[in-house]
Amino acid sequence: MLQVTSPWFFLYAFLFLGAYAQDCLEFLFSQATLRRWWSEQRIWLIRGLTCYLFGTLEYLMQILGIATHGFNVTSKAVDDEQSKRYHQGLFEFGVPSPIFLPLATAAIINFAAFLYGTMLVLKGGNTEDVFVQLFIAGFGVLNCLPIYEAMIIRTDKGKMPTKTTITSIIIACGLYLAAFLMLQI
Template structure:
C-alpha cells in the first residue's frame, strides 16, 4: 500500500500467490525430484503466443485466464472444492444441527477456510459462473468434484 498499490491489486496478488503455492511450486518440486532420479525425458512444446481481443479485454478487467484442461487446474479446482465443501459443511453443522458449541473450538479453522474460499473465488467463477472462452473445462470441474468428494468422504474414516 505504501508503494501506491490499491487494495484490489493486493487482493489479486494474494490470489495469485495462493494459486502458485498450491500448484506451480508443488509440480516444480515433483519435476525436480523426477529429474534428479533420472526418470524424466526432456520435452519441448510449442505454445501459441497470439493474443486475442477477448483475452486482452479480460486482462484489462483483471480476470484470471484458465481455459485448458491441465492437471494443475484439476489440483487447484479440487483444493478449492474441498475448502468450499468444508465451509458449507461447518455452516450446516452449526445452523441445521444447532451445534454452536463447535464454533467456539473451531473459529480459527472456519475463518481460515472462509478466507480461502474468498481467495479462490476466481476459480469458482471460472468453474460455475463465467461463459467466456477462458473458463475451466467441464472435464476438469468434474474431476475436481470427484476428487474433492472422495477426499471429504474418506477423511472421516482415517
C-alpha cells in the same frame, strides 16, 4: 485445538491480521491499488498449488531418474477477447491443463469445509470449537472466488474446462472418502 477464548488465539489473530495489514500497506504505499493487492494474494495461492507443486514433482522425478515432460514454450498470442478479460482483472483458465486440477480440487475442498462448518454452527454447535477452522476455510473460499466463477458462472473462453471441474470434483470426493475411512480405523 485452538479456541477463541484462549489467550493464544488473540496472539495468532494479531499476527495473522498484522502480517496482512503490513503487506497491504506496503502494497498501497508503492502506488498499487487494493484490488491489485487482493489479486496478488490470490496469485500467491495459485502459485503455491500449481507451479511450486509441479516444479517439486518434476525435480523429484528427475532425481529418481523417471522421465519427465520437461518445459514447453507455448504461444502467448492474445486475442481481443483475452485482452478484454485481462483488463477486467479476470483470471484465464480457458486451456485444459493438469495445472488447474490441484487448484480446483483445493477450491472444492475449501468450499465443502466452509459449508460443513457453517452447518455445524447453524445446528447449534459450539462456535468456539469451529471458529478457527471456519475462518480459515472462509478465507480460502474468498481467495478462490475467481476459481468458483470460472467453474460455474463464466461462459466465455476463459472459463474452467468442464473436464477439469468434473475431475476435480471426483478427486475431492476421493480425498474425502479416504479421510473418512482413515478416521474410521
